[in-house]
Amino acid sequence: MYKLILKLAWKNSFLRRVRTLLVIIMIAVSMSMMLVLEGVYDGLVKNMVDKNKRSQSGDISIFAKEYRVSRDLANRIKNADEIKAQLQSTKGVEAVVLRVKADGLLSTARKSSFASLIGIDLKEEERFGKFSEFLKEGVIDFQKQGAIVGIELAKTLKLRIGSKVVFSTQDIKGEINSIALHVRAIVQTTNIGLDKGAIFIDINQAHKFLGTTSQDAMQIAIRGEDRELYGKLKRAFPNLDVKEFLELQPMMKMMQDVMIIFNSVTFLIVMGVVFIGIFGVMYVSILERVREFGIMISLGMPYRYIRAQIFLESIVVGLLGYLAGAVLGAILLIYLERYGIDLSAFSDALEMWGYEAVIYATIKVSYFTTTFGAIITASLLSVIIPLSRIKKLNPIEVIKADK
Amino acid sequence: MFKLALKNTLFYKGRSITTAVLTFASTILFILYISLLNGSHKSMLENSLKIYTGAIEIYHKGYRDIGGNEYLIQDVKAITDKLAKIDAIEAYSSRYETYGLLSNKEHSAAAMVAGIEPKREKILSSLESALREGSFLDENSANCLYMGIELAKKLKLGIGDEVAFIGSASDGSFAADIFRVCATFKTGSFEFDSSASFITRSYFDELMYAKNRASYITIKLKNIEDAEEVNSQIITMIDDESLESLTWKILMKNMVESMEIDAVFGYISLSLFMVVIFFVIMIYGFINVSSRIKGFGILRCIGLSKRDVFLLLFYEILILTILATALAAPIAAYICYYYSINPIVIEGIADMYKDYGIISNEIPFDFNLVTFGWNLGVIYLLNFLSILYPYMYINSFGPFEATRHV
Known part of the structure; x- marks a missing residue:
């Protein structure tokens, strides 16, 4: 029927x-x-x-307690290397990177703009977030005082591959310090903050320039999608500011x-x-x-x-x-x-x-x-x-x- | 024919009500959506223009693209004397902008320091009304710095505190001085408030060797709509190949373009609703004419032409559309008018989108009769298009064939 x-x-x-x-x-x-x-x-x-996530925040980021309120060199994590080692052995953590940051003035012979110097380890960033995929122009490389700049910053300062720039800021002793760099690459991360104002250099060079040590970092970024990881890290580091992605990027x-x-x-x-x-x-x-x-x-x-x-x-x-x-x-x-x-x-x-x-x-x-x-x-x-x-x-x- | 159409719309109640209700809903949706889209864009532009950017700005060619001291305007007075003769200009002023490091004992930050003419700036921009603490600059303010509130926070400076400035003068030499923070401002634009500070030009010119030189001249118009026309007048009047006069549309090209893209995405989203509603109106129209094929056959047999049949369908949809829009348009217009005066407030939206230049929690609607006009035009056009297929369907039958249709 x-x-x-x-x-x-x-x-x-x-x-x-x-x-x-x-x-x-x-x-x-x-x-x-x-x-x-x-x-x-x-x-x-x-x-x-x-x-x-790949370019900046990771799934979770750790900062010194006061750093996000006042982005001072004084507000840095002073045993970052130990924490990194500890994190790498934590279950659920897929990748960890340390970053050193300082705000200052980036100048060419003709123009200047505000910028954030970010010291990174290229190999680790590649593992962390495939940094090379952000490349728009040039070669991802820090050789011979090389630097990588965000696409909007490059437009503002009319930078090209090979352009010379000088970054000036206060170092850890409070002295105004400058570093001359060559633009090796221009990147587009689609992170508006980085694209508009970031200049990446080698983390060791950043330490040398700012007077910090390899034990220091302003940010520890972590990849790991384990839902319990955030709570676990918050409990493990009560004296640090542990934030998950959406807290850092409410937008x-x-x-x-x-x-x-x-x-x-x-x-x-x-x-x-x-x-x-x-x-x-x-x-x-x-x-x-x-x-x-x-x-x-x-x-x-x-x-x-x-x-x-x-x-x-x-x-x-x-x-x-x-x-x-x-x-x-x-x-x-x-x-x-x-x-x-x-x-x-x-x-x-x-x-x-x-x-x-x-x-x-x-x-x-x-x-x-x-x-x-x-x-x-x-x-x-x-x-x-x-x-x-x-x-x-x-x-x-x-x-x-x-x- | 109109009388017949009117009777038909009253007779076929189901189709009439559905068509009228859908047209009513789509009219309201269309007008409100476009009004909100335009209102939010207009507000973003107005806020940006109000803060600092002029309706028109005059530069030395190359200053914006290449930059550097050789691209400063060298004879400001010669230009401003000419600008004073243009009626449509409300105010103008020259600015000298430079970037440098501001430092105290413990903190330093890169900042834009601009030499301004305080008296003129009061009319030109909203800098004075953005004052938070202290008092706005005047011609005798000397080394007083008017600092963005976020920059002051970054440097941990309060009113009366001293701050060292290091930069380079207009001749390329090293320039350094001690400034005193006399006032702070908050425009709402996070980027601006965290990077800009101002000083009286008369004092700054001495330090930067910038007398009668300027980065650019900014102009406020009596009516911003006249920007293109006044700009042509300025270009003719200054008659100098080395200078360029640009309207806000060029100065804020990226913002204008991004709004265009946003508008395109908005229209695409809206078109989804319009397409679905169009189909439903057409289907109801089609069902309606399908049930009247016999009737159309008789009408054709007694001498009505194809044109008359088209007119009949046209009048029917016209009556329904007029009825729906006559109700929807005033309601939608009132809502737009109300929210253009009392914008929707979403707490925290400015803070959340501060990187995107959003400086207000308010989202106003745009009340513009011309926009309403073309919105209604689109609704009428869609409804008229919806009768084309039913009309073609009727015409696929010959008059006698139609009278025998079951």
Whole structure:
């Protein structure tokens, strides 16, 4: 019996071919557009979070208690090397790096700008966050007083590969000290702070310049996604300031939250309107066949079979729309994940705000599962009202009335 | 035909109500979304312009791209004398900007120190109104420094404290002096407040050998909308190939561009809603004409042309759209007007997005009748487009065929 009902449902779905096709197109177009928007916006935030973690914050960072309030050399961790060794043997820690930082003035022969000198170990940074992937121009190398500068800082000072710069700041004794450097590379981390103001040099050279020792560091950055790690480190280092990524980058948390809200609201509105569309078509489609349903009931077909047939019809329409939308959306998302949206024409503006000129989408299975659930639900709900009208039918009257 | 259309809209209640409700919702959504988008962008630009950047600025060519003392404006007076003759200019002033190290015994920080004309600056920028502590500069302030509050915090300086300045003068020689912090300011722009400080030009010129020289001349207009026109006037008037006069659109090119991108993404997001609503309106229109094919056949048989059928459908959608927009537009306009005067406040947003130049927790809407006009135009256009397919569908039947349609 159910095989027959399924056959009937399939045939009836295409009784008015154009109408059904319009609904399928509506679902497919709106769904694929929604998937693309979700994917692009999520990709934007995911990319920023990932690069911020790799270039600066890690999953967790440790500072001296007062450092984040006052970025003074005095507020440094004085046994950083011991802590690093301890961290490396801690379960859940994937990578650890030490960084030395000082704010000062970076000058060329013609221009000056504020900058933060960051002493790093290139090999460790590569393991920590694939530092070389941030390279925009030049070679990642600190040889011969080499330095690596952020892309926006390079633009401000009109720096090129090989440019000479002088960085001046107060050293640990309070003396104004300067260091001459050669730009070896320009990097784009999409971390707005680093891109606008960072000049990276070798950590040992930074120690020498600032008068600190290899035991000192301003920041210990840690990679490790173990959920318990943060609590464990907070307990292990009560005299230090242990912060996790989202505490250090509250803006990222806000961006993530805004994206979730935006995507949810978009989803609800679009699915609401899609529901109205399916409802309109199903309502008309059912009510124009009232006579047929009357005959079927008169012939002894139980109401539950008619109900099943109508539900199946709406599911067929919804499912076909979903499949078309999923395929179209997946194709677009795969393309955008691989090639991205090229906004190079606006690269200056995008880089100024920490975005890359090419925006890549991300693909999550949840996009497809939640949309599937929503479309099937919308399809099923759309026939509730017409079904209640069929249920109230008096078959004899319906057949007579429509004659 | 209009009468017939009116009767049809009243007769086919389901379709009429759905179309009107969807048009109403999309009109409200469209107007509010665009108003919010434009309002937030306008507010960001206005805030940035208000703080320090002028509507127009005059530079020596090469100063912005290459920089250095040889690209300073060499004869400020000759230019400002000409500017004084332009009516549309409200105020102008020259600034001498340099970067150097400010240090006390324990702390030092890189800073931009700018020599300004305090009297003129009061009219030009919001520097004076940003005063937090102490008193704003005047012509006799001598070595008084007006310092950004975040910079003062960084250097742990209070009012009356001394700070050493080291930089280079306009002739390239070494320049150093002791300044005294006389006042602090807070504009809300974290970057600006943590890096800028100001000093009276008359004093600074002596130190920097910068008399009658300037990094640039900044101009405030009576009406910012006239920027392009006044700029052309300035270029003609100063008639100097070595100088360039730039409007805020060029000076803040990156910000303008980023807003354009933001607007594009906003429109893409909005287009999703519009496409879905368009489809639903079209589907309802299609269902409606499908049930009236017989009727259209009869109309054609009694002499109505295809054009008349199109007019009938056009009037029907027009009536529904007018009805929906007549209700939606005033409501949306009122909401926009209300929130343009009483912006939405999201506590902490400025602090959260300080790196992005957001300086206010307020998000105002933009109340602009021209914008409303084109927003409504788009809604009308979409609704008119939604009848094209149903119209083509009706025309696919011949008159007699249509009368026999079941």
